[in-house]
Amino acid sequence: MLHGVPALHFYTHGTAKEDKKRRPGVGRSAPHPTGHDAGGQEGQSGGMAMDTRAAVVLSRKDFDAALFDLDGVVTRTARVHAASWKQLFDAYLEARARRTGEPFSPFTPEDYLRYVDGRPRLEGIRCFLSSRGLTLPEGTEEDGPEAETVHGLGRRKNEAFLAALRREGVEVYAPAVELLERLRAAGLRTAVVTASRNGEEVVRAAGLEGLFDARVDGVVAAERGLPGKPRPDTFLEAARLLGVEPGRAVVLEDARAGVDAGRRGGFGCVVGVRRSGPEGSLLAAGADVEVTDLSTLKVEEGD
Numbered sequence: 158m159l160h161g162v163p164a165l166h167f168y169t170h171g172t173a174k175e176d177k178k179r180r181p182g183v184g185r186s187a188p189h190p191t192g193h194d195a196g197g198q199e200g201q202s203g204g205m206a207m208d209t210r211a212a213v214v215l216s217r218k219d220f221d222a223a224l225f226d227l228d229g230v231v232t233r234t235a236r237v238h239a240a241s242w243k244q245l246f247d248a249y250l251e252a253r254a255r256r257t258g259e260p261f262s263p264f265t266p267e268d269y270l271r272y273v274d275g276r277p278r279l280e281g282i283r284c285f286l287s288s289r290g291l292t293l294p295e296g297t298e299e300d301g302p303e304a305e306t307v308h309g310l311g312r313r314k315n316e317a318f319l320a321a322l323r324r325e326g327v328e329v330y331a332p333a334v335e336l337l338e339r340l341r342a343a344g345l346r347t348a349v350v351t352a353s354r355n356g357e358e359v360v361r362a363a364g365l366e367g368l369f370d371a372r373v374d375g376v377v378a379a380e381r382g383l384p385g386k387p388r389p390d391t392f393l394e395a396a397r398l399l400g401v402e403p404g405r406a407v408v409l410e411d412a413r414a415g416v417d418a419g420r421r422g423g424f425g426c427v428v429g430v431r432r433s434g435p436e437g438s439l440l441a442a443g444a445d446v447e448v449t450d451l452s453t454l455k456v457e458e459g460d
């Protein structure tokens with residue numbers, strides 16, 4: 158049943174999760190569950206953390222679809238973001254220095270970490286400018302990239318990001334791409350679910366268009382009035398677009414908010430993909446399993 162998988166070592170996290178519904182298809186060394194009709198058992202399911210020898214099995218018998226978060230699960234766009242912030246601020250500060258006669262002091266990696274990283278785009282702009290004693294008018298969403306406003310700089314940043322995507326492409330996690338291919342070969346449908354308003358561009362720059370049957374990104378969510386993660390609505394919309402029941406879909410997420418969204422949506426299995434943070438942090442956020450490497454996930458075609 159478990160093709161070539163070494164001995165499994167699961168440990169459970171006490172009783173805190175024993176009230177969770179049973180998650181079919183999360184593999185273990187016992188005979189594989191055949192579907193929802195095997196439900197009702199407790200104690201072997203939710204909240205398993207795996208050591209490196211363990212395997213999680215995603216079977217076509219149990220799942221019809223897999224819903225992938227994008228950045229942090231499939232792609233790595235952090236470097237592209239950092240480079241486009243530097244391009245934006247260096248150009249702005251240099252032009253300003255020429256105008257005022259003050260010395261030009263470039264945007265540094267430390268500036269990125271302190272003022273920009275992890276903040277919403279416009280907030281990052283305000284925060285960095287204020288660190289240099291600068292303020293700009295807010296402007297409006299209609300401002301073009303030429304406007305010397307917070308919104309204008311935000312527009313410039315996004316254009317720099319998109320240009321870098323087109324120029325340099327996007328790094329991907331190879332095991333994630335391989336997993337997408339294996340799932341599709343086994344007959345599962347796949348969707349990408351991301352808060353990014355650049356989801357379509359990122360997917361295209363990464364050359365992944367052919368690997369997703371549906372996409373729910375920040376643009377789609379805004380058009381349809383869907384609240385973002387940790388609310389489950391964007392994942393539920395992806396399941397709806399694929400025509401599958403949430404209970405027959407797997408969610409793969411690296412962020413705590415995304416894991417929480419998967420849990421709230423009642424999906425068949427939430428796989429926490431831990432790229433940083435302490436071991437168990439995604440289990441604590443509600444993941445059924447936590448892995449650090451997607452190549453450890455096994456895929457079975459079912460009968």
Ligand SMILES: [Mg+2]
Binds near residue numbers: 227230410411
């Ligand atoms: Mg992510």
